[in-house]
Amino acid sequence: MSLPVCAPLRGTMFSNEISGSPMNEVSLMLRRSTKVFVLRRPIPDCSDGARGLVLRVAILIALFLGIPAFVLAQSEETTNPQSQAGQAEQPEQTSPGSVPMPLKRPITTPQITNVTPAQDAKEQGKGLQKKPPQTEPALQPEQDLEFQQFVEDSLGIKLPVFGQNLFENVPSTFAPLDRVQVPADYIIGPDDELLIRAWGQVDVNWRAVVDRTGAVYIPQIGTFNVAGVKYQDLHDYLRAQIGRIFKNFQLSVSLGRLRSMQVFVVGQVKRPGSYTISSLSSLVDALFASGGPSNRGSMRRIELKRDGKTVTTFDLYDLMTKGDKSKDAKLEAGDVIYVPPVGSLVALAGSVNTPAIYELSDKSTLGEVVAYAGGLTNTARGGHAVVERIENHQIRQTDEFPLDPEGLARQLHDGDVVRFLPISSKFENTVTLRGNVAVPGHYPWREGMRVRDLIPERDFLVTDEHWRRQNQLAVTAQTPESHIGQAELKNDVKRVAADINWQYAVIQRLNPQDLTSQLLPFNLGQAIEGDPEQNLVLQQGDVITIFSQADIQVPVGQQTKFVRVEGEVRQAGVFQVQRGETLRHLVVRIGGLTPMAYVYGAEFTRESTRVDQQQRLDEYVNDLDRSVQRTTAAAAYIGDTSDAAATKAEADTQQNLVERMRGLRATGRIILEIKPTSTGVDALPELVLEDGDHLLVPFRPATVGVIGSVYNSGAFVYRTGKTVADYLRLAGGARKDGDKGREFVIRADGSTVSRQQHHGSISHSFDNLRLMPGDSIVVPQKISHGAATRAAIRDWATILGQLGLAAGGISTIFR
Numbered sequence: 155m156s157l158p159v160c161a162p163l164r165g166t167m168f169s170n171e172i173s174g175s176p177m178n179e180v181s182l183m184l185r186r187s188t189k190v191f192v193l194r195r196p197i198p199d200c201s202d203g204a205r206g207l208v209l210r211v212a213i214l215i216a217l218f219l220g221i222p223a224f225v226l227a228q229s230e231e232t233t234n235p236q237s238q239a240g241q242a243e244q245p246e247q248t249s250p251g252s253v254p255m256p257l258k259r260p261i262t263t264p265q266i267t268n269v270t271p272a273q274d275a276k277e278q279g280k281g282l283q284k285k286p287p288q289t290e291p292a293l294q295p296e297q298d299l300e301f302q303q304f305v306e307d308s309l310g311i312k313l314p315v316f317g318q319n320l321f322e323n324v325p326s327t328f329a330p331l332d333r334v335q336v337p338a339d340y341i342i343g344p345d346d347e348l349l350i351r352a353w354g355q356v357d358v359n360w361r362a363v364v365d366r367t368g369a370v371y372i373p374q375i376g377t378f379n380v381a382g383v384k385y386q387d388l389h390d391y392l393r394a395q396i397g398r399i400f401k402n403f404q405l406s407v408s409l410g411r412l413r414s415m416q417v418f419v420v421g422q423v424k425r426p427g428s429y430t431i432s433s434l435s436s437l438v439d440a441l442f443a444s445g446g447p448s449n450r451g452s453m454r455r456i457e458l459k460r461d462g463k464t465v466t467t468f469d470l471y472d473l474m475t476k477g478d479k480s481k482d483a484k485l486e487a488g489d490v491i492y493v494p495p496v497g498s499l500v501a502l503a504g505s506v507n508t509p510a511i512y513e514l515s516d517k518s519t520l521g522e523v524v525a526y527a528g529g530l531t532n533t534a535r536g537g538h539a540v541v542e543r544i545e546n547h548q549i550r551q552t553d554e555f556p557l558d559p560e561g562l563a564r565q566l567h568d569g570d571v572v573r574f575l576p577i578s579s580k581f582e583n584t585v586t587l588r589g590n591v592a593v594p595g596h597y598p599w600r601e602g603m604r605v606r607d608l609i610p611e612r613d614f615l616v617t618d619e620h621w622r623r624q625n626q627l628a629v630t631a632q633t634p635e636s637h638i639g640q641a642e643l644k645n646d647v648k649r650v651a652a653d654i655n656w657q658y659a660v661i662q663r664l665n666p667q668d669l670t671s672q673l674l675p676f677n678l679g680q681a682i683e684g685d686p687e688q689n690l691v692l693q694q695g696d697v698i699t700i701f702s703q704a705d706i707q708v709p710v711g712q713q714t715k716f717v718r719v720e721g722e723v724r725q726a727g728v729f730q731v732q733r734g735e736t737l738r739h740l741v742v743r744i745g746g747l748t749p750m751a752y753v754y755g756a757e758f759t760r761e762s763t764r765v766d767q768q769q770r771l772d773e774y775v776n777d778l779d780r781s782v783q784r785t786t787a788a789a790a791y792i793g794d795t796s797d798a799a800a801t802k803a804e805a806d807t808q809q810n811l812v813e814r815m816r817g818l819r820a821t822g823r824i825i826l827e828i829k830p831t832s833t834g835v836d837a838l839p840e841l842v843l844e845d846g847d848h849l850l851v852p853f854r855p856a857t858v859g860v861i862g863s864v865y866n867s868g869a870f871v872y873r874t875g876k877t878v879a880d881y882l883r884l885a886g887g888a889r890k891d892g893d894k895g896r897e898f899v900i901r902a903d904g905s906t907v908s909r910q911q912h913h914g915s916i917s918h919s920f921d922n923l924r925l926m927p928g929d930s931i932v933v934p935q936k937i938s939h940g941a942a943t944r945a946a947i948r949d950w951a952t953i954l955g956q957l958g959l960a961a962g963g964i965s966t967i968f969r
Contacts, residue, residue, distance in 0.1 A: 296424075296449045301569070302511060305501045308542060308571055313501055316510040316526065317453050317474055321424070321446030334434065336409050338386035343433070344368060345413035348380070348388075352396065354403030361410060375399060385409065417485050419444040421493035422451025436482045437468055440491055451493040454513050458483055459490040469515070475526050498568035502527050505534030505574040514566060520555055521562030523572075530557075535575045542571040585692050589700040590654055591615050599694040605661075605681045606689050608698060612682060615654050615700060652704035653714045654678070661690060662697040717843050719744060721851035722751035731843045738838040741849070746835045752854040753837045754830045755902035755928045757823060761846040764822025775815050782808040825904045830926045855902070855928040860885040862933035863892030872927045879921040881931055893936035902928030 299315065306312045342348075344366050352358040362370040368381025378395045380388065389407045396405065413433045417440055420426050424445030431440055437458050447453050453470040465483055472478040498514040500523060507528030514523070520539070524530065538561070541553045555561040555572075566572070581596055585608065588594040592614055609615065656679035663672045678700065680688040692698070703713055715731040717740065724745025731740065737758070741747065785805040792798040828837045857869035858881055865886025873880075878899065888894050897920070898908035909920045925931075 299449050301499050309503050313511050316512050340385040342380045342383045347410035349408045349410045351406040352403050356400040356403050415487035417489045419491045422448050423493050424448050435485050438482050447493045452496045457492045500566050500570040502572050505531045505576045519563050533576050535577045540573045544569040583694050586697045590702040591700050603692045604689045652702035655701040655703050659700050715845035717847045719849045722748040722853050737841040741835050750853040751851045754828050755852050757850040759822040759848045764820050767820030779812045823904050858925050859930035863889045863935045864933050878923045888933050891936045892933045896934050900930045
């Protein structure tokens with residue numbers, strides 16, 4: 155490759171595309187191994203003569219020798235904004251001492267490789283595009299201070315170093331301040347870019363960079379020294395300079411890209427080193443760029459040094475606790491920020507707003523450090539603080555500082571651990587009311603106060619639960635979209651909430667002498683009525699507990715009970731049971747039975763029995779389910795294919811039975827053991843009633859039911875003297891899949907009679923069993939998958955009958 159000696163090589167970059175380049179702007183790129191060498195410098199033209207040729211040859215030799223990052227001083231080319239916008243280009247102007255040159259075409263951003271950070275910063279200041287910032291690795295967690303571990307061993311909790319959280323989320327790289335407003339007192343210096351526009355007698359649209367001498371060149375006007383001029387004075391200064399040459403013009407001056415500068419952050423910081431930052435940056439900006447002081451660095455004595463002298467000493471506590479940044483200072487090139495080792499440390503723990511480890515300044519007092527912590531909490535005991543102190547690096551002792559002006563003025567020492575105690579939870583002149591009351595809580599106590607003074611009237615004992623339940627019922631009655639239907643709501647006549655136990659309440663009292671608890675029971679009803687023996691005198695600190703009948707079960711005779719009576723009775727409804735009242739006595743009290751009453755078929759259910767039955771039913775179903783799971787698991791280990799299939803089929807049948815039984819619900823029915831021929835109220839037993847009991851006396855039915863695996867299941871007219879065999883013949887008898895050996899009868903009174911109970915007896919007694927109105931015969935489906943399943947059905951049929959399930963519910967299992 156040869157280059158013409160007289161070619162004015164003013165190109166911006168060397169490229170490998172030489173053949174297509176104009177002769178006056180040649181670009182070259184030389185690549186050697188994996189390194190790319192970039193030359194960015196106006197090549198001397200033919201006016202330089204032999205000197206220019208020698209320089210060009212020297213450059214090429216240096217590139218071929220592989221000198222890394224071979225970059226000569228960069229071209230001071232600038233972009234003419236009007237040229238970029240497509241407007242007429244400014245004529246090329248030169249002036250002694252000025253470097254900036256206008257571009258004759260839009261700049262093409264070059265790709266610069268193998269360039270050092272210092273060179274990159276230099277190019278940034280010269281107007282070149284800055285490389286994307288390199289992402290620095292995240293800060294590694296620092297080791298805790300030895301004093302932190304010391305405090306943790308002493309208090310049992312780990313305290314943070316105050317102010318370290320300020321630097322937890324700082325950016326990993328320094329963000330240049332190129333999008334902020336330039337302050338009025340900003341001083342112009344080398345490498346700052348000025349955007350100058352003038353129109354009128356002179357037409358200028360120019361980007362000028364201040365050179366190292368502090369001067370700028372403006373085409374058609376000349377060179378002016380602007381270094382040291384404040385930004386607020388720059389417009390007037392340039393107008394005065396240009397006004398010496400031109401009149402009748404308008405001027406606009408602003409700052410473009412600002413100069414960058416290098417400062418050093420050293421000492422106990424998280425990322426010490428040199429930083430290239432904006433000329434607008436201050437000490438605090440650079441401190442954040444470095445990650446802030448480390449755990450072992452001082453936050454209170456950060457020094458800014460310039461030319462060997464300390465310009466300012468910054469205390470981060472002023473910034474964090476008072477928002478005071480007055481001692482922050484603007485940085486200049488070459489400044490050093492020094493973070494010395496941390497000073498004396500103390501720990502504040504307990505009832506302060508910001509428990510932490512704090513660094514002391516000279517002669518810091520307790521009051522000053524408490525102010526750093528945001529003061530005491532509102533639950534702090536205001537009497538004194540406990541101070542654990544290290545004396546002469548040898549012994550530890552405990553002192554007490556009163557929290558009065560004198561105590562707050564006492565000086566803290568290095569290593570002090572200060573604990574602020576919380577206020578006691580004890581209430582003075584107070585009694586506590588709790589339990590089944592409307593408003594439990596603390597109430598003021600006075601001398602001579604009694605129970606009746608605390609509970610002046612009975613309404614004071616009606617709980618919010620009572621009113622919420624009552625309001626819910628009222629709102630539900632008015633809301634058509636309720637989950638509870640109107641029919642259910644009308645039948646929901648029961649106690650809204652548990653009744654109060656008027657017979658027993660108790661006072662719990664702490665004996666101040668030996669700190670033992672004493673219980674003083676009393677009759678609540680009599681106390682409210684003013685009985686002096688029950689209306690006990692209260693003492694401060696007493697705890698009065700009121701119980702409901704659900705909290706402590708009272709005797710049956712004292713319980714409030716509601717019972718529902720329906721069917722063939724003289725007066726159906728919901729009735730409150732009198733003390734010790736029985737089923738027979740209640741029916742007599744409400745007028746007895748009607749002539750159509752079928753006493754033998756009376757259905758009596760009880761809520762407590764239903765809960766017990768359902769629990770036993772769930773246990774039975776769970777036992778059967780576990781048995782089925784074992785059968786299923788065993789089938790997997792059977793080698794014979796046919797046997798395995800049979801076992802699997804039996805397990806599937808049993809699982810189907812389990813799923814059906816899970817849907818059953820116990821009724822809570824109690825078999826009253828009334829003789830089939832009995833009539834009248836005297837047939838009812840003397841059964842003591844409970845809250846929620848339900849008696850349904852049906853009219854005498856006229857049918858007998860036959861359900862299950864028969865040809866014609868349904869209801870058949872009852873005929874006196876007809877037997878099981880008679881009704882089975884009316885139903886067509888058992889089908890082929892009906893299991894005749896497992897038939898059973900559900901009596902109208904809820905009891906069950908099965909064929910197994912009559913097995914081995916003479917004359918086929920089960921077939922000859924005479925039925926009563928309302929009885930039902932159940933013929934289960936035959937299951938031929940194994941003796942285990944058949945035995946399970948037999949056992950479960952007996953169990954279900956004992957649990958008082960209705961015939962319809964049982965029939966769903968054996969279909």
